[in-house]
Amino acid sequence: xxxxxxxxxxxxxxxxxxxxxxxxxxxxxxxxxxxxxxxxxxxxxxxxxxxxxxxxxxxxxxxxxxxxxxxxxxxxxxxxxxxxxxxxxxxxxxxxxxxxxxxxxxxxxxxxxxxxxxxxxxxxxxxxxxxxxxxxxxxxxxxxxxxxxxxxxxxxxxxxxxxxxxxxxxxxxxxxxxxxxxxxxxxxxxxxxxxxxxxxxxxxxxxxxxxxxxxxxxxxxxxxxxxxxxxxxxxxxxxxxxxxxxxxxxxxxxxxxxxxxxxxxxxxxxxxxxxxxxxxxxxxxxxxxxxxxxxxxxxxxxxxxxxxxxxxxxxxxxxxxxxxxxxxxxxxxxxxxxxxxxxxxxxxxxxxxxxxxxxxxxxxxxxxxxxxxxxxxxxxxxxxxxxxxxxxxxxxxxxxxxxxxxxxxxxxxxxxxxx
Amino acid sequence: xxxxxxxxxxxxxxxxxxxxxxxxxxxxxxxxxxxxxxxxxxxxxxxxxxxxxxxxxxxxxxxxxxxxxxxxxxxxxxxxxxxxxxxxxxxxxxxxxxxxxxxxxxxxxxxxxxxxxxxxxxxxxxxxxxxxxxxxxxxxxxxxxxxxxxxxxxxxxxxxxxxxxxxxxxxxxxxxxxxxxxxxxxxxxxxxxxxxxxxxxxxxxxxxxxxxxxxxxxxxxxxxxxxxxxxxxxxxxxxxxxxxxxxxxxxxxxxxxxxxxxxxxxxxxxxxx
Ligand SMILES: Nc1ncnc2c1ncn2[C@@H]1O[C@H](COP(=O)(O)OP(=O)(O)O)[C@@H](O)[C@H]1O
Ligand SMILES: [Mg+2]
Numbered sequence: 081x082x083x084x085x086x087x088x089x090x091x092x093x094x095x096x097x098x099x100x101x102x103x104x105x106x107x108x109x110x111x112x113x114x115x116x117x118x119x120x121x122x123x124x125x126x127x128x129x130x131x132x133x134x135x136x137x138x139x140x141x142x143x144x145x146x147x148x149x150x151x152x153x154x155x156x157x158x159x160x161x162x163x164x165x166x167x168x169x170x171x172x173x174x175x176x177x178x179x180x181x182x183x184x185x186x187x188x189x190x191x192x193x194x195x196x197x198x199x200x201x202x203x204x205x206x207x208x209x210x211x212x213x214x215x216x217x218x219x220x221x222x223x224x225x226x227x228x229x230x231x232x233x234x235x236x237x238x239x240x241x242x243x244x245x246x247x248x249x250x251x252x253x254x255x256x257x258x259x260x261x262x263x264x265x266x267x268x269x270x271x272x273x274x275x276x277x278x279x280x281x282x283x284x285x286x287x288x289x290x291x292x293x294x295x296x297x298x299x300x301x302x303x304x305x306x307x308x309x310x311x312x313x314x315x316x317x318x319x320x321x322x323x324x325x326x327x328x329x330x331x332x333x334x335x336x337x338x339x340x341x342x343x344x345x346x347x348x349x350x351x352x353x354x355x356x357x358x359x360x361x362x363x364x365x366x367x368x369x370x371x372x373x374x375x376x377x378x379x380x381x382x383x384x385x386x387x388x389x390x391x392x393x394x395x396x397x398x399x400x401x402x403x404x405x406x407x408x409x410x411x412x413x414x415x416x417x418x419x420x421x422x423x424x425x426x427x428x429x430x431x432x433x434x435x436x437x438x439x440x441x442x443x444x445x446x447x448x449x450x451x452x453x454x455x456x457x458x459x460x461x462x463x464x465x466x467x468x469x470x471x472x473x474x475x476x477x478x479x480x481x482x483x484x485x486x487x488x489x490x491x492x493x494x495x496x497x498x499x
Numbered sequence: 500x501x502x503x504x505x506x507x508x509x510x511x512x513x514x515x516x517x518x519x520x521x522x523x524x525x526x527x528x529x530x531x532x533x534x535x536x537x538x539x540x541x542x543x544x545x546x547x548x549x550x551x552x553x554x555x556x557x558x559x560x561x562x563x564x565x566x567x568x569x570x571x572x573x574x575x576x577x578x579x580x581x582x583x584x585x586x587x588x589x590x591x592x593x594x595x596x597x598x599x600x601x602x603x604x605x606x607x608x609x610x611x612x613x614x615x616x617x618x619x620x621x622x623x624x625x626x627x628x629x630x631x632x633x634x635x636x637x638x639x640x641x642x643x644x645x646x647x648x649x650x651x652x653x654x655x656x657x658x659x660x661x662x663x664x665x666x667x668x669x670x671x672x673x674x675x676x677x678x679x680x681x682x683x684x685x686x687x688x689x690x691x692x693x694x695x696x697x698x699x700x701x702x703x704x705x706x707x708x709x710x711x712x713x714x715x716x717x718x719x720x721x722x723x724x725x726x727x728x729x730x731x732x733x734x735x736x737x738x739x740x741x742x743x744x745x746x747x748x749x750x751x752x753x754x755x756x757x758x759x760x761x762x763x764x765x766x767x768x769x770x771x772x
Pocket of ligand 2: 563564565
């Protein structure tokens with residue numbers, strides 16, 4: 081007697097095979113996708129982590145009376161003092177060209193930092209003090225082990241002489257590595273060891289603020305009107321189709337529009353977060369409208385009937401009952417839209433937010449740049465040390481994106497209602 | 500949209516007196532309803548008496564809800580719906596140009612098939628009507644109205660200690676009684692109910708049916724039901740619809756014991772439906 085339910089039954093084998101193949105290919109696709117993601121984020125994080133450490137060099141610095149006048153500390157030439165200290169540490173370096181390389185071990189800002197240090201600690205004036213000073217980007221890279229010493233000298237920037245000097249400092253314990261707070265508190269700089277993301281971060285913040293203030297109320301009002309009040313006819317259908325199309329328009333087009341209208345026609349200030357935010361608002365508006373309409377549509381009609389049935393007017397029904405229920409969904413849509421706007425570079429390039437901005441913007445009318453644009457600028461910079469800065473800035477950007485999306489998810493969870 | 504308030508108050512007073520006089524409170528004259536091209540109701544003529552419960556029965560899709568929703572103009576919400584004919588409440592054709600549906604619905608309340616309390620507190624559910632119609636002015640008065648409405652809806656004893664809790668946390672039957680309390684809080688003259696018990700279990704249904712009988716003292720009630728037993732239990736008048744036509748109407752006893760039309764007889768004996 082054969083088993084009628086046997087797996088050997090006619091035709092079953094083929095079906096099982098199809099299922100197995102489908103499952104396997106799906107699994108492969110997922111593993112590949114996760115693999116790529118992990119590889120990408122991992123390599124960026126690996127590169128970027130370097131930017132979070134900076135190198136210092138310790139020098140014994142002569143702050144005697146012939147160098148610093150104790151009654152007028154600020155008048156001293158700290159540049160000379162630092163250079164003298166270097167010359168004293170390495171008396172064997174005499175050649176002018178080599179001297180320049182020697183001075184290049186320290187950041188150009190070392191003199192300024194020394195001055196600040198002396199002003200903060202007046203007790204060091206008059207004697208010799210061991211003081212830590214910021215290393216230049218080239219030395220920093222060498223100390224991080226990123227210089228290929230096996231290469232021929234002519235093919236690398238850090239010469240044999242500099243390597244010798246650096247090794248000597250390391251041997252004497254005159255170098256150290258520290259957490260780099262500068263990266264978060266400085267604006268942009270031509271010197272990689274001084275460059276930070278604060279100015280671009282604040283620029284992004286102001287732009288997003290403007291973007292939200294404009295696009296959220298406008299998007300919500302448009303959505304409420306279209307969903308609750310507009311008659312469903314040809315015109316509203318046409319508008320709906322066009323809003324969906326607008327959401328798919330490449331963002332650079334909105335940049336061009338902003339350039340033509342906000343800058344050239346209205347003459348608003350170039351490179352300002354105000355214009356940046358307005359352009360981003362144009363771009364985000366369709367997203368918010370679509371998300372808000374979906375949120376409104378998700379409010380069950382029975383709520384509207386209940387309100388209308390006891391004589392609430394249309395406006396009362398909408399604003400007392402429907403809109404509050406849809407609000408979390410609308411906010412979620414807005415946050416997702418904002419997250420997209422935060423990562424947007426192209427439209428900002430069009431309106432001039434791509435300038436070199438070292439100062440932290442104080443308002444929405446100051447010249448500013450944005451985080452993704454800063455990444456773009458650093459990725460383009462010739463110095464090698466900007467490579468890790470670029471990666472670190474990308475990490476910060478990704479972090480904010482993840483945070484915003486998390487906020488959206490939390491919001492949805494918290495206010496999700498069963499009607 | 501808002502009339503001058505003195506005038507609207509005067510109008511309200513007129514409506515009030517007309518509603519309190521004798522004779523049929525609602526008269527439907529040649530009411531036809533179209534959904535786009537499709538006609539759902541054919542020349543319905545039907546009067547409703549004050550302080551009586553009238554059942555609308557008939558097989559599903561025959562136009563009971565459509566007719567009910569004409570009486571407080573809920574059909575206005577359906578873009579493709581078109582209503583012909585007249586419905587006269589208090590000597591006023593409610594489809595006339597100068598009728599404001601907001602004012603109309605303050606006099607003709609509605610309870611829906613599925614309980615649909617607002618996702619707010621029990622108190623706010625009941626207080627919403629009086630609040631938007633500004634029929635009460637002080638907090639004390641509002642407390643009183645809420646209590647009275649909940650008592651009339653037979654829900655007070657069950658919820659008096661948790662008025663601030665969400666209305667949709669109640670059981671189905673309680674939710675439906677909350678919806679009734681919400682509808683009667685603005686003291687309408689007419690309460691329309693569209694299969695109010697179809698989502699309830701038999702025990703909750705019995706409670707609501709009893710309630711309907713009590714409410715008859717104050718309100719005129721029109722109830723759509725697919726249950727003939729329910730129609731027999733709660734109503735004094737019954738109207739039978741079939742394929743968009745009003746086939747027969749009259750005293751409930753007469754309709755159920757001695758129907759004049761074959762279709763009615765077939766329906767109540769279970770041959771169509
Ligand atoms: N919104 C609507 N759009 C189109 N047709 C409708 C709509 N509502 C009801 N109808 C149609 O009108 C007829 C009567 O429906 P309805 O009044 O809901 O019946 P009942 O309540 O008696 O079951 C049905 O044929 C139904 O298909
Ligand atoms: Mg129905």
